Each structure stands twice: as C-alpha cells, then as structure tokens.
Amino acid sequence: MSDTAAVVHEEHSHEHHDSSLQHHFATYEQQMDAGKIGMWLFLATEILLFGGLFVGFALMQSKYPEAFVQAHHHLDKNLGFLNTVVLLVSSFTMVMAVHCAKTEQRKKVLVYLLITLACAAIFLCVKYFEYEHKIHEGLLPGKFYTHVGDTVPHQFVFFSFYFMMTGLHGLHIVGGMAAITWIFFRAKKGDFNHQYYTPIDLVGLYWHLVDLIWIYLFPLLYLIS
Amino acid sequence: MANHPTTQAIHSPVKEDVSVNYITSPKGLMSWLTTIDHKRIGIMYLWAVLGAFLLGGIFALLLRIELLTPKETIMTAETYNKVFTLHGVIMVFLFIIPSIPAALGNFVLPLMLGAKDVAFPRLNLFSYYIYVVGALFGITAMVTGGVDTGWTFYTPYSTTTNGQVSMMVMAAFILGFSSIFTGINFIATVHKLRAPGMGWFQMPLFVWGMYSTAVIQVLATPVLGITLVLLMLERSFGIGIFDPAIGGDPVLFQHFFWFYSHPAVYIMIVPGMAIISEIIPTFSKKTIFGYKAIAFSSVSIALVGFLVWGHHMFVSGQSNLASVIFSFLTFLVAIPSGVKVFNWLATMYRGSITLEAPMLYAISFLLLFGIGGLTGIFLGALSVDIHLTDTYFVVAHFHYVMMGGTVIAFLGGLHYWWPKMFGRMYNERLAQIGCGLVFVGFNMTFFTQFVLGSRGMPRRYYNYLDQFQALHAFSTVGSWVLGAGLFLTAGYLLASLRKPYDAPRNPWGSRTFEWETQSPPITHNFDFDPVLIHGPYDYRPEKKG
Numbered sequence: 001m002s003d004t005a006a007v008v009h010e011e012h013s014h015e016h017h018d019s020s021l022q023h024h025f026a027t028y029e030q031q032m033d034a035g036k037i038g039m040w041l042f043l044a045t046e047i048l049l050f051g052g053l054f055v056g057f058a059l060m061q062s063k064y065p066e067a068f069v070q071a072h073h074h075l076d077k078n079l080g081f082l083n084t085v086v087l088l089v090s091s092f093t094m095v096m097a098v099h100c101a102k103t104e105q106r107k108k109v110l111v112y113l114l115i116t117l118a119c120a121a122i123f124l125c126v127k128y129f130e131y132e133h134k135i136h137e138g139l140l141p142g143k144f145y146t147h148v149g150d151t152v153p154h155q156f157v158f159f160s161f162y163f164m165m166t167g168l169h170g171l172h173i174v175g176g177m178a179a180i181t182w183i184f185f186r187a188k189k190g191d192f193n194h195q196y197y198t199p200i201d202l203v204g205l206y207w208h209l210v211d212l213i214w215i216y217l218f219p220l221l222y223l224i225s
Numbered sequence: 226m227a228n229h230p231t232t233q234a235i236h237s238p239v240k241e242d243v244s245v246n247y248i249t250s251p252k253g254l255m256s257w258l259t260t261i262d263h264k265r266i267g268i269m270y271l272w273a274v275l276g277a278f279l280l281g282g283i284f285a286l287l288l289r290i291e292l293l294t295p296k297e298t299i300m301t302a303e304t305y306n307k308v309f310t311l312h313g314v315i316m317v318f319l320f321i322i323p324s325i326p327a328a329l330g331n332f333v334l335p336l337m338l339g340a341k342d343v344a345f346p347r348l349n350l351f352s353y354y355i356y357v358v359g360a361l362f363g364i365t366a367m368v369t370g371g372v373d374t375g376w377t378f379y380t381p382y383s384t385t386t387n388g389q390v391s392m393m394v395m396a397a398f399i400l401g402f403s404s405i406f407t408g409i410n411f412i413a414t415v416h417k418l419r420a421p422g423m424g425w426f427q428m429p430l431f432v433w434g435m436y437s438t439a440v441i442q443v444l445a446t447p448v449l450g451i452t453l454v455l456l457m458l459e460r461s462f463g464i465g466i467f468d469p470a471i472g473g474d475p476v477l478f479q480h481f482f483w484f485y486s487h488p489a490v491y492i493m494i495v496p497g498m499a500i501i502s503e504i505i506p507t508f509s510k511k512t513i514f515g516y517k518a519i520a521f522s523s524v525s526i527a528l529v530g531f532l533v534w535g536h537h538m539f540v541s542g543q544s545n546l547a548s549v550i551f552s553f554l555t556f557l558v559a560i561p562s563g564v565k566v567f568n569w570l571a572t573m574y575r576g577s578i579t580l581e582a583p584m585l586y587a588i589s590f591l592l593l594f595g596i597g598g599l600t601g602i603f604l605g606a607l608s609v610d611i612h613l614t615d616t617y618f619v620v621a622h623f624h625y626v627m628m629g630g631t632v633i634a635f636l637g638g639l640h641y642w643w644p645k646m647f648g649r650m651y652n653e654r655l656a657q658i659g660c661g662l663v664f665v666g667f668n669m670t671f672f673t674q675f676v677l678g679s680r681g682m683p684r685r686y687y688n689y690l691d692q693f694q695a696l697h698a699f700s701t702v703g704s705w706v707l708g709a710g711l712f713l714t715a716g717y718l719l720a721s722l723r724k725p726y727d728a729p730r731n732p733w734g735s736r737t738f739e740w741e742t743q744s745p746p747i748t749h750n751f752d753f754d755p756v757l758i759h760g761p762y763d764y765r766p767e768k769k770g
Contacts, residue, residue, distance in 0.1 A: 052448050
C-alpha cells in the first residue's frame with residue numbers, strides 16, 4: 001500500500017464527548033494543557049504591558065529623583081500596606097478555591113470564592129479613599145495637577161505614573177472580580193469536577209498575577225527612599 | 226496542469242462529490258458571522274485584509290501620481306502628508322501584519338497539523354471582531370480629519386499636531402490585541418494539537434514560521450500597546466513623559482516604539498519566509514534542504530529581532546556605544562536570513578522544477594528579498610546609514626522587504642492554497658502574466674528609488690529638485706504596471722469563483738496534511754483521523770505494490 005497518513009473512520013462520533021470537552025480536543029488533559037499555555041502567554045503579555053510603565057517610571061525617576069521622593073510623601077504607606085495584606089489573603093483563598101474544586105468540595109469552593117471577592121472589594125474601597133484624598137489635594141496627573149506649595153518641580157510626572165499604574169491595576173482587579181463572579185455561578189451550578197476545573201484554575205492564575213503586580217507597585221510607589 | 230505520480234491516488238478519486246464543505250454548510254450570513262471554524266474565520270480575515278490592501282494600494286498610486294512632477298500635481302502638501310500616513314498605517318497594521326498569519330495561517334495551520342481547529346476557536350472569532358473594531362476606528366480617524374504624522378507617530382510632532390492622532394493610535398492599540406490573541410492561539414495549537422506521530426521536527430516549516438511569528442506577536446505587541454496609550458495620555462492630559470516642552474523625553478518614545486516595531490518587521494517577513502519554505506520543495510519535488518537549519522533560523526530571527534531596535538535611531542541622539550552594538554546585532558540577523566536563502570537554493574538544485582504561479586512568486590521572492598536584505602546590511606552599517614537616513618534609499622529598502630518579500634510571498638501562498646480554500650483552479654496562464662507584471666512593475670517602481678535615495682532625495686517630501694523628475698516619473702509609471710498586475714490578479718482569482726468546483730485534493734502533488742482532505746475541506750477538516758506516516762517534504766518515489 002502507499003504510505004498515506006490515513007486511518008479512515010466512519011463519521012466522527014460526538015456522543016462520547018460531554019459538553020465540557022470541546023470537540024477539537026481528544027482528552028480533558030489536552031484541553032487543560034492548552035488552556036494553561038494560553039493563560040500563561042496572556043500573563044506574559046500582561047507583564048510586558050505593565051513593563052512599559054515600569055521602564056517609563058524608572059527613567060522618569062532617574063530624571064527627576066528629588067521630585068519623585070517629594071511626591072511619594074503624599075501617599076499613605078499604611079493604606080498601601082493594608083491593601084498588600086488584603087491581596088495576599090485573597091491569593092491564599094483563591095488557591096484554596098482551586099484546590100477544593102479539584103477535590104470536589106463544592107460548598108467550600110463557593111465560600112473561598114466569596115472571601116476572595118470580598119478582599120477585592122476591600123482593596124477597591126481603600127483605593128477609593130486614597131484617590132479621593134489625592135483629588136482633594138489636587139495631586140493629579142499631567143495638566144490637572146493643581147497642588148500648591150511644592151518646593152521641587154515636576155511632581156506631576158510622579159502622579160501621572162501613580163494614576164496610570166494603580167488605575168490600570170485597578171481595572172485588572174475589576175476584571176478579576178467579574179471573572180471570579182462568573183466562575184462562582186458556574187461552580188454553584190456544579191460545572192466543575194476533578195476532571196474538569198480548567199476555568200477556575202485559569203482565573204486563579206490570572207488573580208495571582210494581579211496580586212503580584214501590586215506587590216511590585218507597592219514598594220515602587222510608596223517606599224521610595 | 227502538473228499531475229505528479231506522488232499525488233495520493235487513494236484519496237483522490239477522479240470525481241468526488243465535494244458539495245458538502247465548510248463553505249456551504251451551514252448556510253446563511255449569521256452562520257458565518259458567528260462561526261468558530263478556523264477556515265471561515267481565515268476567509269473572513271482574507272477578504273478584510275484584501276480590502277485593506279486595495280485601499281492602501283489606491284493611496285500608494287495617488288502618492289506616485291502626485292510625485293510625477295515637482296510642486297503640486299493633484300493634491301496639496303497637507304493632503305500629501307495625510308495620504309502617505311494613511312498608506313503606511315493601513316498597509317502595516319491592517320494589511321501586512323494580519324495578512325499571512327491571520328488570513329492564510331488561520332486557514333492552513335490546523336490543517337497542516339492534522340487538527341480539527343485551533344486551540345481556542347472562540348478567541349479566534351473574538352480576535353477577528355477586535356480587528357474589525359480597530360479597522361472601524363482607523364476609518365473613522367481617516368474620514369474625520371486624517372493624520373499627518375507618518376505611521377511611526379514620532380513625538381513631539383504627534384503630541385502637538387492637530388488631526389485625529391488619538392483616534393488612529395487607538396485603532397493601532399486595538400488591532401494589537403487582535404494580533405496578540407492570534408499569536409496565543411497559534412502557540413497553544415502548535416504545542417497541543419499536532420496529529421499523532423507528528424513531533425516538532427515533522428511539522429511543516431510553515432508551522433515553524435507561524436510559531437516564531439506568534440512568539441514575537443505575543444512578546445512585542447503589548448509594549449506597543451502601552452506606548453500608544455502613553456502617547457494618547459500625553460496628548461490629552463500632558464502626563465510629561467514624551468513631550469519635551471513639559472520635561473518629557475521624545476527619544477524615549479522612539480525606543481518604546483521601535484522595541485515593538487522592529488520585531489514587527491519580523492512579524493511581517495517571517496511568515497513570508499514560511500510560505501516560501503512550503504512552495505519551493507513542492508514545486509522542486511525534492512526534500513527541503515536543511516530542515517532544522519530553516520526551522521531554527523526562524524526562531525533565531527525572532528529572538529535576535531528583539532535586540533536591534535536601535536538601528537532606527539542612529540541619528541536620534543543615542544550614545545555612540547549603543548549605536549555600535551545595535552549595528553553589530555543588526556548584522557547578526559543577516560546570518561539566519563542567509564541560511565534560509567541558501568537552503569532554498571540548495572533545495573531547488575537538481576530538483577524537478579515546474580514553474581506554476583506559486584513557484585514564480587517564490588522565485589521572485591528570492592530575488593527581491595535578496596536585494597531587500599542586502600540593502601538592509603548597507604543601512605545597518607553606521608557610516609553608510611548616516612548618509613542614507615531618511616532618504617528614498619530607506620523607502621526602497623523596506624519596500625523590497627515588505628512588498629518584495631512579504632506581499633510577494635503572500636500572493637504566492639494565496640495562489641498555492643487558493644484551490645484548497647475555494648475548491649477552484651484559477652487561470653494559470655493569466656496568473657503567470659500577472660506575476661510577471663507585478664515583478665517588472667515592482668522593480669521599476671522601487672529600484673529607481675534606490676538610485677533616487679543614493680543621490681539625496683529625502684523621503685516624505687512633497688516637492689523635489691527638477692533633476693530628480695525623470696527618475697520619479699519612471700517610478701510612477703512602474704507603479705501603474707504594478708497596479709495593472711495586481712488588478713489582473715484580482716480579476717482572474719475572482720473569476721475562478723464563478724466556476725463549479727474543479728480542484729482536486731492535491732493539485733500540486735504536495736506532501737503536507739492539508740492536501741489530503743477534500744478541496745474545499747469539510748467543516749471538521751478531515752474525513753479520517755490523520756496520523757503522520759511520512760515527513761512533510763518526503764518526495765522520494767513511492768514504492769510500487
């Protein structure tokens with residue numbers, strides 16, 4: 001016979017596939033691996049997206065070191081530290097949610113997801129009070145900067161970066177909350193089992209990255225010396 | 226028509242009923258707009274990028290007519306600035322970057338791997354709609370005032386000029402996400418959806434090229450994204466990062482921009498090379514020479530490509546040491562490119578070469594990319610570049626790479642896979658004439674510009690000295706020949722769609738998976754489970770019996 005690459009089959013059977021396994025994957029493992037590769041690549045793009053801001057911040061800080069030191073005194077270290085703790089706790093509860101999904105403890109999954117959501121909400125509340133204080137003082141980006149009594153010029157550049165970086169990060173928190181709410185309802189419906197828990201695993205990976213970025217933002221913005 | 230003994234008789238009965246295929250079932254506009262079939266998404270991308278190519282091409286023809294005479298010919302200087310900006314933005318962001326990966330790659334890549342679809346079919350459709358939204362932003366920016374910054378959006382001009390810079394930058398930002406999602410999809414697909422028996426070194430080289438391209442798309446595009454956001458914020462809020470008037474650093478914008486946009490050059494050329502690696506062995510009926518060398522050269526171009534962005538900035542005020550290092554690294558890119566060219570030539574050596582349209586395009590590619598690559602070395606050399614910066618020599622160089630390289634390869638790939646995509650053969654004689662017109666017209670248009678540039682004609686100028694007029698006129702006539710070739714090509718390709726299905730499964734006698742299914746394929750790609758038994762370029766004579 002010729003060396004063709006074919007094993008002819010009858011019409012493809014779909015009855016073996018249940019709905020959580022997409023038609024183009026042969027096994028759950030293959031589907032999970034593909035999903036993880038996709039999510040890690042997406043996280044890499046997120047790091048590079050923030051990377052541009054980090055590089056810009058570093059260059060502007062080296063250009064105006066005194067302005068950046070002066071400007072950062074307007075930030076409240078204690079609130080920043082509080083938010084860091086809040087996000088670390090949320091990362092832990094996220095890990096537990098994934099673990100419980102894998103071991104099919106459905107009630108616990110829901111509880112841990114709710115705590116994670118609550119932490120995210122606390123984070124945003126704290127951020128709201130911080131922003132309100134900055135807006136009140138006129139510590140705003142670019143041409144909106146109206147703070148009076150500065151001894152060093154160019155502090156508006158610091159606040160440009162402060163609002164861009166924490167704002168972009170805040171948007172990621174909101175996105176994460178939406179994703180967690182989505183998997184909360186899917187978990188409630190009983191979509192996940194030991195074989196299929198890809199979505200909750202992937203949302204977990206994303207959430208850890210959002211936390212990780214804050215871990216870098218906190219010392220960068222709040223703890224300049 | 227070539228009919229080779231290696232064509233797989235078992236899967237190519239003389240007449241087969243292909244009326245059920247991915248185009249015809251399911252029917253209806255909605256089934257297309259909501260499809261998650263990679264083939265349909267590829268076709269939708271194909272019509273979109275061809276539309277962009279037409280629009281960008283019309284702008285190019287208008288520019289050449291304006292340059293027929295010194296002073297005003299058909300448009301004012303302001304219009305001229307807008308037209309060359311739109312030509313650049315459309316060709317780069319709406320046509321070339323998505324042309325091969327998103328249109329041809331989407332269609333062919335899963336078929337080549339023996340897969341039923343890409344890893345994330347819904348993400349694939351999502352990336353198409355992001356492309357459409359980005360294109361709509363771009364068109365809105367065009368019709369509501371246009372942009373006159375050039376496609377590079379250099380600060381401080383772009384932060385101070387009027388016009389729809391922010392809207393156009395937003396369009397490029399959105400289009401970037403489309404590109405990122407396609408890249409993520411392709412990487413996961415290559416990792417997880419290869420047919421049984423297909424290891425990394427049994428993949429067709431087109432797949433290696435797509436994989437390398439996807440890596441660049443994923444790693445470089447986010448940096449462009451954030452740069453464009455910073456540019457928008459600088460324009461609207463004055464955040465103080467790029468605008469020197471408020472203490473920003475305009476050269477920083479150039480660094481950020483080229484950190485993406487130089488790798489983006491490889492997002493454009495590596496897929497072109499990937500197509501050539503398929504066409505040449507098929508039409509030489511010979512195993513590819515140096516498979517691993519070609520595969521790794523794609524990857525190494527992708528990696529070294531990240532380290533050469535400073536060669537766009539030799540006269541922008543970066544340190545001399547940085548310029549020397551960037552110059553050296555630029556020379557390094559020539560090595561993997563040269564490896565490819567010599568391997569293709571060695572593949573053709575003593576092969577049974579036939580000269581159908583795809584092969585004519587591949588040979589055109591070798592000649593034109595050879596010139597484009599070599600002049601890149603001239604420009605990478607510091608002392609030469611300082612004289613040639615911002616002259617027509619640079620314009621000619623990147624058109625030889627982008628058009629002579631990528632677009633010619635795209636056209637070759639389009640002719641190569643057209644029978645598979647639409648199930649029809651086009652008129653071969655007209656295709657050969659079209660290719661000839663494109664080749665001659667292209668060289669008339671752009672080789673002239675090497676001469677103009679070396680004599681000191683600066684790029685982006687509306688007026689020029691009388692002494693340049695003869696050469697400019699010759700270049701303009703060349704653009705008409707080029708345009709005639711492309712319109713002829715569009716004509717016979719579209720005409721073929723009116724015929725009944727007449728393409729066999731494997732019209733070229735190729736050895737990769739996509740030729741083993743029917744033309745056009747069924748929705749699930751294969752009516753059998755593909756298992757790899759022979760290599761992608763195994764053209765040894767089949768054993769009888």
